[in-house]
Amino acid sequence: xxxxxxxxxxxxxxxxxxxxxxxxxxxxxxxxxxxxxxxxxxxxxxxxxxxxxxxxxxxxxxxxxxxxxxxxxxxxxxxxxxxxxxxxxxxxxxxxxxxxxxxxxxxxxxxxxxxxxxxxxxxxxxxxxxxxxxxxxxxxxxxxxxxxxxxxxxxxxxxxxxxxxxxxxxxxxxxxxxxxxx
Amino acid sequence: xxxxxxxxxxxxxxxxxxxxxxxxxxxxxxxxxxxxxxxxxxxxxxxxxxxxxxxxxxxxxxxxxxxxxxxxxxxxxxxxxxxxxxxxxxxxxxxxxxxxxxxxxxxxxxxxxxxxxxxxxxxxxxxxxxxxxxxxxxxxxxxxxxxxxxxxxxxxxxxxxxxxxxxxxxxxxxxxxxxxxxxxxxxxxxxxxxxxxxxxxxxxxxxxxxxxxxxxxxxxxxxxxxxxxxxxx
Amino acid sequence: xxxxxxxxxxxxxxxxxxxxxxxxxxxxxxxxxxxxxxxxxxxxxxxxxxxxxxxxxxxxxxxxxxxxxxxxxx
Numbered sequence: 349x350x351x352x353x354x355x356x357x358x359x360x361x362x363x364x365x366x367x368x369x370x371x372x373x374x375x376x377x378x379x380x381x382x383x384x385x386x387x388x389x390x391x392x393x394x395x396x397x398x399x400x401x402x403x404x405x406x407x408x409x410x411x412x413x414x415x416x417x418x419x420x421x422x423x424x425x426x427x428x429x430x431x432x433x434x435x436x437x438x439x440x441x442x443x444x445x446x447x448x449x450x451x452x453x454x455x456x457x458x459x460x461x462x463x464x465x466x467x468x469x470x471x472x473x474x475x476x477x478x479x480x481x482x483x484x485x486x487x488x489x490x491x492x493x494x495x496x497x498x499x500x501x502x503x504x505x506x507x508x509x510x511x512x513x514x515x516x517x518x519x520x521x522x523x524x525x526x527x528x529x530x
Numbered sequence: 531x532x533x534x535x536x537x538x539x540x541x542x543x544x545x546x547x548x549x550x551x552x553x554x555x556x557x558x559x560x561x562x563x564x565x566x567x568x569x570x571x572x573x574x575x576x577x578x579x580x581x582x583x584x585x586x587x588x589x590x591x592x593x594x595x596x597x598x599x600x601x602x603x604x605x606x607x608x609x610x611x612x613x614x615x616x617x618x619x620x621x622x623x624x625x626x627x628x629x630x631x632x633x634x635x636x637x638x639x640x641x642x643x644x645x646x647x648x649x650x651x652x653x654x655x656x657x658x659x660x661x662x663x664x665x666x667x668x669x670x671x672x673x674x675x676x677x678x679x680x681x682x683x684x685x686x687x688x689x690x691x692x693x694x695x696x697x698x699x700x701x702x703x704x705x706x707x708x709x710x711x712x713x714x715x716x717x718x719x720x721x722x723x724x725x726x727x728x729x730x731x732x733x734x735x736x737x738x739x740x741x742x743x744x745x746x747x748x749x750x751x752x753x754x755x756x757x758x759x760x761x762x763x
Numbered sequence: 764x765x766x767x768x769x770x771x772x773x774x775x776x777x778x779x780x781x782x783x784x785x786x787x788x789x790x791x792x793x794x795x796x797x798x799x800x801x802x803x804x805x806x807x808x809x810x811x812x813x814x815x816x817x818x819x820x821x822x823x824x825x826x827x828x829x830x831x832x833x834x835x836x837x
Contacts, residue, residue: 353554369807372620375598380624382594384631386587390580391647393632394591396677397702400695404703419710436577438584443681445588448566450685452589453596454803454828455559461801461828462687466773473775474693477673480665481680481694482701486709488662489653491677492602492670495662498651501628502636503734505723506653508741510663517667518606525671526611530778555827599807604777611777612784612812674775686803687828690775757815 357458366456383501390438393502395494396446397485399439404482406434420486469529484517595682603670603679613756615749622749626742633735640731649724656720658712673698765791769798771805772829779805780812783834787818790836798832806830 356362370378387393405415409430415421421430434440454460465471485491488510490499496514499507566589574582594600605617636646653659670676673694675683680698683691725734753759769786771779779800787796798809809832810820819835 350554353556356556357554369803370594370598372598372600372617373623375594375600376620376624377627378594378598379591379600380627380631382587382590383624383628384635387632387648388635389583389587393648393651395651396681397698400677400699401702401706404699404706407699408703415706418707419713420706435573436581438580441573441581441584442588442591445566445585445590446592446595446678446681447588447685448562448585449589449592449594450596450682451592451687452559452562452566452685453593454686455555455562458553458555459803459824459828460555460558460687461826463689463773463801463828465689465693470690470775471693473672473674474690475697477669477671478680478694478697478699479701479704480669481673481677482669482698482703483705483708484662484665484667484669484701485677486662486702486705487658487712488666489659490651491666493676493678494651495653496602497624497628498648499653500625500738501632502648502651503629503633503725503738504652505725506655506659509655509659510653513660513663514667515606517664517669518603518671519610519667520664521668521671522607522610524668525777526781529672530781553827596803599804601776601804604804604808607777608808612780614808614812614815616811674777688775757812759815 366453367458383497393494393498394442395439395490395498396443397482397491397494399437399443400482401486402429402437402439403434405430473529591678592682592685595678596686601675601679603674603676606667607671609749609752609756613753615753618749619746622742622746626739629735629738629742633731637731652722652724654717654720654722656717658716658720669701764793764795766795766797769796771798771800771802774800774802774805776802776804777808780809783809783832784812787813787816787834787836792836794836796834796836798834799829800832801829803828806832809834 383394405421408415421427429437481491485495488495489506495510496507499510566585570582570585573585600620601617602621605621608614609618632648636648639646673680675691675694680691680694684695725738728734729737767786767790769782771782779798779802783796783798790796800806800809806822810822813820813834817837819837821833823831823833825831
């Protein structure tokens with residue numbers, strides 16, 4: 349059986365599709381096609397961070413909290429989504445799918461490895477970075493996917509405004525990286 | 531990637547590290563694939579039929595992101611750190627292609643008198659956009675990945691991004707909680723600008739593609755300057 | 764022709780690239796820098812950067828998810 353896997357690994361097409369990385373442009377084209385297909389299928393562009401707010405709400409409710417009175421969840425659509433639960437949530441399926449797809453891609457290339465946290469700096473960076481991303485995405489109405497990628501593709505000026513300040517933030521973040529996290 | 535000729539590296543010291551005998555991870559990959567397909571089928575059967583489709587779409591996104599090492603964070607961060615803009619340019623290409631595809635779908639709906647899909651993604655522009663942009667920009671660079679990047683790296687086995695994801699969720703909940711205040715004091719009455727309303731459908735697409743084109747050239751020039759790439763011709 | 768090693772295992776993006784950039788300045792022409800990484804982004808962006816600077820680059824996959832990026836300074 350082991351021989352079978354080894355032979356597959358040496359196959360030309362295996363190497364082309366599953367082993368070697370794609371170029372950035374290939375990725376851009378394929379992502380765009382998938383984005384457009386998703387939009388055509390569901391009527392909504394791709395988004396990642398809105399789902400994470402819902403995950404937060406469901407977990408909060410598990411611990412006895414309630415988000416019913418929050419402005420953010422006050423619309424009938426938001427209430428319906430929360431009540432329908434996580435297994436009915438399209439955004440959850442998308443996000444879980446991304447994790448699964450990336451896992452699959454790595455395994456198919458035999459490149460999977462657990463990478464443990466190496467230092468306290470990494471913990472601080474992950475905590476701080478995560479909080480900033482989560483809060484910032486709610487303010488802007490989305491993340492690099494929902495507010496930037498989908499926003500710009502949707503011909504919304506907000507996407508461009510977000511892009512400009514994203515760049516500013518990235519510049520600041522780069523300085524902080526070099527100074528504190530290297 | 532630059533296709534400069536690569537003469538084999540001459541090394542004075544032969545490699546002393548013994549290479550580990552690599553075992554193929556393909557069997558595990560097959561199991562994971564089967565599990566994902568099973569999950570999709572079960573979900574579609576017991577929940578809405580679209581559930582499995584969304585899982586598949588996500589899987590496709592994740593696969594492409596990982597294979598191409600696509601990173602929105604790097605597209606904005608690398609120009610600041612090394613001057614490299616290869617990802618920046620790729621992101622711009624993605625913007626251009628999706629603009630065309632999305633507009634085709636939207637215009638089609640508009641022209642046939644239906645409601646235009648996806649209009650909720652035309653967000654109001656206010657100081658919240660500014661603050662959110664800066665916060666997200668700083669956060670994604672520090673955390674080593676944006677929203678899609680974090681999910682991708684969770685799938686690749688990075689513990690750091692699992693931690694980042696946990697706090698992304700917490701930050702999102704915190705943000706959601708404060709949105710009442712932000713909406714009342716900052717966002718309310720802010721304009722949502724849908725470019726076709728300003729420039730017409732054709733005008734909006736042409737202008738946006740032109741801007742993307744100019745940014746592409748600018749990115750290329752930036753990289754040549756920062757990395758000192760000289761013309762080969 | 765000296766050989767230098769740079770251990771970047773477990774580092775988050777973009778630290779392998781930043782550290783390699785810094786370290787290569789210490790090398791003389793013809794020296795070799797071996798960067799040990801386990802980050803999939805780095806196995807792409809480190810060689811890309813190194814080649815743009817005119818160095819010879821080889822990437823060796825030494826184990827599942829681990830690479831050596833071997834840079835010979837131009």
